[in-house]
Amino acid sequence: MYSRDVLSEKLIHVVIRVAVGFRVRNFKIKASSPGFEELVRKAVEYSSKRLVRVSGGQMYCGLCGKGPYTRKGMYLHLLRVHKYEIKSIVGEELEELESTAAS
Ligand SMILES: [Zn+2]
Numbered sequence: 001m002y003s004r005d006v007l008s009e010k011l012i013h014v015v016i017r018v019a020v021g022f023r024v025r026n027f028k029i030k031a032s033s034p035g036f037e038e039l040v041r042k043a044v045e046y047s048s049k050r051l052v053r054v055s056g057g058q059m060y061c062g063l064c065g066k067g068p069y070t071r072k073g074m075y076l077h078l079l080r081v082h083k084y085e086i087k088s089i090v091g092e093e094l095e096e097l098e099s100t101a102a103s
Contacts, residue, residue, distance in 0.1 A: 007040070007090075007094065008030070010029075011040070011043070011047075012083060015047045016048075016051065016062070016086065019048035019049075019051035019074075020078070021071060035101065042097055045091070047086070047090045047093050051089075059093060
């Protein structure tokens, strides 16, 4: 069984990359089942959508509203300023998806 805390920590970088539109390489999770892999994929997708707001073709931070940023700037801002917030967002999404899957 995995720890949600450890998994969320591992997913921080993946979620940020997806949010700013960078390619994600070598993203593999040791999933116990295809269903769980799907759940993680969804948690990454839902979390990443909360991190960036696009307005007038420009990227703004979805968490504090700062911007506009370039892709690289957005990536660095999220990583430097919101790392632990992002970890909790991923944790929440995982928890919610798990409870939905269990019911
Ligand atoms: Zn921000």
